Amino acid sequence: MSTLERTLGLIKPDAVRAGKSREIMQLAELSGFQLLAKKTLQLSQERAEEFYAEHQGKPFFPGLVGFMTSGPLYAMVLGREDAVKSWRGLMGPTNSLTAREQQPTCLRALYGTNGTQNATHGSDSSASANREIAFFFPELQPDALEGPEATATY
Numbered sequence: 775m776s777t778l779e780r781t782l783g784l785i786k787p788d789a790v791r792a793g794k795s796r797e798i799m800q801l802a803e804l805s806g807f808q809l810l811a812k813k814t815l816q817l818s819q820e821r822a823e824e825f826y827a828e829h830q831g832k833p834f835f836p837g838l839v840g841f842m843t844s845g846p847l848y849a850m851v852l853g854r855e856d857a858v859k860s861w862r863g864l865m866g867p868t869n870s871l872t873a874r875e876q877q878p879t880c881l882r883a884l885y886g887t888n889g890t891q892n893a894t895h896g897s898d899s900s901a902s903a904n905r906e907i908a909f910f911f912p913e914l915q916p917d918a919l920e921g922p923e924a925t926a927t928y
């Protein structure tokens with residue numbers, strides 16, 4: 775029996791700028807992912823730093839934050855069996871230059887530029903997926919229905 779798993783996918787600012795968002799979403803759907811939710815948004819420096827908090831202090835961190843705030847991105851909730859692992863497989867290696875050598879048909883080979891500007895993001899575990907979906911789609915969380923406002927309404 776197959777169970778639906780959810781992961782958080784991003785189409786990063788380089789791929790959005792290059793006009794590849796629709797193509798990437800179509801490839802995702804052709805690869806068996808359901809596009810359960812999507813939105814376009816611009817990250818502030820603070821939000822980008824929070825999203826990539828695990829990389830604070832690394833040499834590439836300032837460049838990463840600068841890149842992720844350089845323009846609008848797409849955030850997507852992707853559903854599929856084994857979604858976390860499957861989406862990372864479709865993206866391919868982190869560095870787009872390596873990706874072109876090792877997996878020429880993966881998303882990062884097709885749409886990315888280098889080690890930082892690599893077109894897409896995907897959660898690295900089910901726990902990360904839950905956290906990252908809540909980060910970009912707080913309105914989808916069951917908790918959003920609780921709290922004083924909701925209680926007062928009913």
Ligand code: RTP
Binds near residue numbers: 829894895896897
């Ligand atoms: P992501 O989180 O974006 O899905 O990528 P990942 O797991 O494959 O790679 P991770 O190690 O989490 O790195 C996060 C993002 O930081 C940028 N990066 N630049 N120049 C560099 O050496 C370097 N290393 C990482 C990339 O944008 C990478 O996706």
Ligand code: MG
Binds near residue numbers: 898
């Ligand atoms: Mg990562």
